[in-house]
Amino acid sequence: MVEVKLHDIGEGMTEADINCYLVKPGDFVKADDPLVEVQTDKMTAEIPAPRSGVIKELLLSPGQTVQVGTTLLVMEDRSGGDHSAEFQKGTHIVKNEAEPAVAVLDRPAQVRVPVGVSARLGQILASPYTRKVARENGVNIMEVKGTGPAGRIIEEDILAFVKLKEAGVANTSKPGFEHQVPNVSEAGSELQAPTLSEAGSEEHDSGVHKDTLPFRGRRKQIAKKMVQSLYTIPHCTHFEEIDVSELIALREEIKAAGNSISATAFFIKALSIGLKEFPVFNAKLDEENESIQLLREHHIGIAVDTPDGLIVPVIRNVEKMNLKQIHGEMKRLTKLALDDKLTVKDISGGTFTISNVGPLGGSIGATPIIQHPQTALVSFHKTKKRPVVTDQDEIAIRSIMNLSMAFDHRVADGATAVAFTNRFAQLIENPKMMLLELM
Incomplete structure (x- = not known):
């Protein structure tokens, strides 16, 4: 047997x-x-x-x-x-x-x-x-x-x-x-009509009506992963505001030239550049051997909201990719995630994660939960036009995006997180500077 x-x-x-x-x-x-x-x-x-x-x-x-x-x-x-x-x-x-x-x-x-x-x-x-x-x-x-x-x-x-x-x-x-x-089998897979409680609605003697959702499958597994991460990692969240006005203008120029590069592709590339300078955020803590493993490859996960729950496909070796390649791979993986066609390779090996909730609207900040055993996660929130004071002490209308960065406080400190997001802001607020990194 x-x-x-x-x-x-x-x-x-x-x-x-x-x-x-x-x-x-x-x-x-x-x-x-x-x-x-x-x-x-x-x-x-x-x-x-x-x-x-x-x-x-x-x-x-x-x-x-x-x-x-x-x-x-x-x-x-x-x-x-x-x-x-x-x-x-x-x-x-x-x-x-x-x-x-x-x-x-x-x-x-x-x-x-x-x-x-x-x-x-x-x-x-x-x-x-x-x-x-x-x-x-x-x-x-x-x-x-x-x-x-x-x-x-x-x-x-x-x-x-x-x-x-x-x-x-x-x-x-x-x-x-x-x-x-x-019939299928005697092991519980008989074809039969679901009970009332399985159908999602129950009436109790008290007269209270309740709708229920099944807590199993991907939803249950996500819950367990989040609990594991939250109870294992001492989370610390750093917030920042990023002026994306110049990035929006550059994307319009690129679009006029017959190409299209998403803002998220720029974010991912800027993060990869920052991770080269601050590798502690692309790391894994090995408590058993008392070491922090600084990972050279940037396998960046992108959180995708699917009908069956959150899933994080991984763009591999971002450090070797240009903006167009990142954009194409991101679109490919997002479609596979929505179609439930991702393979094991598509979802494994992530070293850093991003979540772009800005396009959903309404979100101005969050305290995201890190993907264990990674060290950090960055969440991009809603972009909104606001009056700001420029370096010339003038008031101007700029497009400002909020950013939340959660990191493992065992591995890094707040000052390092601030330096990392400052570097990211520098690249996004002056996106043409990224060309120097791509040469």
């Missing part, structure tokens, strides 16, 4: 939530076939089969939170040959060297689903992103026929199904549209 366990699929993850099983007992799977979908604080991922074999038992239930190393299911190793032909429509062949082959009929619980759904209900092949598209469009993915490799359901299948449904073709109420197929 082979035990399939939850392994570390991210940067030092310790646990994950089980979203759903993609197989059921009795299924034959090949090496690398997806077995179970799990949700960490950063991404949704599928645990693949380590080898070919037959699923014997599903040990846990969807919705459970499990630690790395926990056994998720048990399978029988059949890597010596292809036995897939032996498993058809709920019947499989049990072989024993001492006895003749005997046909055994599986009789799991029955559910009613539309015709066209695979009888092997647990093995619907679809990526987490495709499943997300289905949920967003109110589509039961079991009703969709896949056109991808091995019948895998792809995004285009979901969108085509939606169009057919809107046109009245995919009408599940038509007579004869249903038939019986086996």
